[in-house]
Amino acid sequence: MKKEKVDILIIGAGPSGSVAAAYLFNAGFKVKVVEKNKFPRFVIGESLIPRCMDHFEAVGLLDCLKKKKFEVKTGARFLQGPKVCEFDFSKKHTKGWDWTWQVPRAEFDKTLTDELLSRGVDIEFEKEVLAVDFKEDRSVTTIMDEEGNSSEIEAKFIIDSSGFGRVLPRLLDLEKPSEIPKHSSIFTHVKDVRRPEGWEGHRITFDIVSQETWLWVIPFSNGYTSIGYVGPTEYLESFEGPTEEKLRQMMKLSDHYHDRFAGLSYEFEPKMIKNIAKSVKQLYGKGYVLTGNSAEFLDPVFSSGVTFATESAHLSAKLIAKELKGEEVDWETEYSQYMLEGVDVFSTYVKEWYTGNLQKIFFNDSENPVIKEQICSVLAGYVWDKTNPFVKNHHRLVKAVAHFTDLEKENASLS
Numbered sequence: 001m002k003k004e005k006v007d008i009l010i011i012g013a014g015p016s017g018s019v020a021a022a023y024l025f026n027a028g029f030k031v032k033v034v035e036k037n038k039f040p041r042f043v044i045g046e047s048l049i050p051r052c053m054d055h056f057e058a059v060g061l062l063d064c065l066k067k068k069k070f071e072v073k074t075g076a077r078f079l080q081g082p083k084v085c086e087f088d089f090s091k092k093h094t095k096g097w098d099w100t101w102q103v104p105r106a107e108f109d110k111t112l113t114d115e116l117l118s119r120g121v122d123i124e125f126e127k128e129v130l131a132v133d134f135k136e137d138r139s140v141t142t143i144m145d146e147e148g149n150s151s152e153i154e155a156k157f158i159i160d161s162s163g164f165g166r167v168l169p170r171l172l173d174l175e176k177p178s179e180i181p182k183h184s185s186i187f188t189h190v191k192d193v194r195r196p197e198g199w200e201g202h203r204i205t206f207d208i209v210s211q212e213t214w215l216w217v218i219p220f221s222n223g224y225t226s227i228g229y230v231g232p233t234e235y236l237e238s239f240e241g242p243t244e245e246k247l248r249q250m251m252k253l254s255d256h257y258h259d260r261f262a263g264l265s266y267e268f269e270p271k272m273i274k275n276i277a278k279s280v281k282q283l284y285g286k287g288y289v290l291t292g293n294s295a296e297f298l299d300p301v302f303s304s305g306v307t308f309a310t311e312s313a314h315l316s317a318k319l320i321a322k323e324l325k326g327e328e329v330d331w332e333t334e335y336s337q338y339m340l341e342g343v344d345v346f347s348t349y350v351k352e353w354y355t356g357n358l359q360k361i362f363f364n365d366s367e368n369p370v371i372k373e374q375i376c377s378v379l380a381g382y383v384w385d386k387t388n389p390f391v392k393n394h395h396r397l398v399k400a401v402a403h404f405t406d407l408e409k410e411n412a413s414l415s
């Protein structure tokens with residue numbers, strides 16, 4: 001059996017694995033990435049938020065992405081019947097990136113791995129991690145290729161960036177039920193032949209068809225658009241027939257988008273992912289760390305997935321470099337607490353979206369520009385900026401402002 005030794009083994013070549021690999025390779029370590037699929041491969045998660053630009057820039061992966069001319073995303077639009085709420089990332093409390101992209105992930109992820117390969121990073125595709133054996137000061141990972149041949153990789157550290165593959169959470173029994181409500185999603189791509197001209201047709205839109213059910217419309221620069229519904233699992237399952245039929249039925253719920261996409265053929269049989277939210281008992285252990293979706297996934301509603309994937313990859317890679325150079329690392333405070341603080345802020349927004357409180361604020365008739373800028377920073381992914389009251393006091397502020405909005409409405413109806 002083939003055996004090799006590396007400093008760091010990275011499982012999965014999505015954005016999380018790529019950012020971690022770029023950082024550690026730049027830092028001079030012997031890095032190996034093993035990826036189950038052949039790229040390009042489809043994966044969902046197409047609307048980015050600005051914070052991830054910091055990570056791609058930090059590891060030198062921004063220029064290759066810029067060349068691809070992906071659709072630029074400068075904000076987000078939420079619709080609820082006749083009401084419209086638009087966020088512009090240039091008007092936000094926290095300084096930072098005010099744009100990002102809407103991307104077909106097959107091309108986006110392949111751009112990252114092509115760039116890494118061109119630099120000499122060792123990435124092996126169509127190699128699946130099957131088992132990991134942790135020893136005192138190293139681990140031995142068994143991988144298998146398409147023909148069923150096994151080989152072993154000895155590593156000082158493992159980064160599990162396997163996304164929904166959740167390799168180490170499965171192997172080490174780290175799975176934990178998520179506190180986020182049980183939601184599922186059905187989605188596909190369409191050739192957007194009736195796309196309106198100008199900005200109107202290009203911006204990402206969330207059409208809120210009921211408190212817990214919404215449609216995303218994510219136009220790409222290649223003329224295709226991603227459409228997908230998210231809603232309670234039981235509700236999505238109540239639509240009859242195969243997933244294509246379910247999605248076609250659900251598209252009728254959208255007054256804004258039904259006509260634009262009616263009768264168009266779907267680029268692939270719509271996919272359904274059930275009970276999306278994932279959580280784990282711990283984010284690290286001796287000789288390993290979990291990043292991206294392999295660690296925690298909340299909900300697609302504010303497009304935070306890729307940003308958490310790159311944030312956790314960049315941070316964990318820095319800490320591994322420190323540790324392998326012989327410096328002390330406190331994984332609990334420097335990694336786990338930091339990541340969970342950000343997850344906690346975002347999960348308040350996800351939960352308060354589905355309680356309806358955040359929707360009250362978004363769709364309130366009178367708009368408070370300061371509050372809007374502070375919430376906009378959260379939606380841009382700057383969830384560690386404690387100068388933002390909507391970060392620092394997230395637990396009570398969203399509830400309090402929603403309550404105040406109710407009172408305002410009551411007063412208006414009395415006068």
Ligand code: FAD
Nearest residue numbers: 012014015016036045047129162163165292293300305306
């Ligand atoms: P991935 O991109 O999933 O990459 C993991 C890689 O690991 C894969 O290539 C996989 O093949 C590989 N792998 C798995 N198992 C193994 C194994 N055993 N051995 C070797 N390799 C393996 N995020 C956003 O930012 N914006 C959005 O708009 C958005 N929308 C979403 C909508 C839905 C319905 C869902 C479910 C998620 C959405 N997300 C979104 C989240 C997004 O999909 C993820 O957060 C993001 O892809 C995580 O990146 P990653 O690098 O951690 O994992």
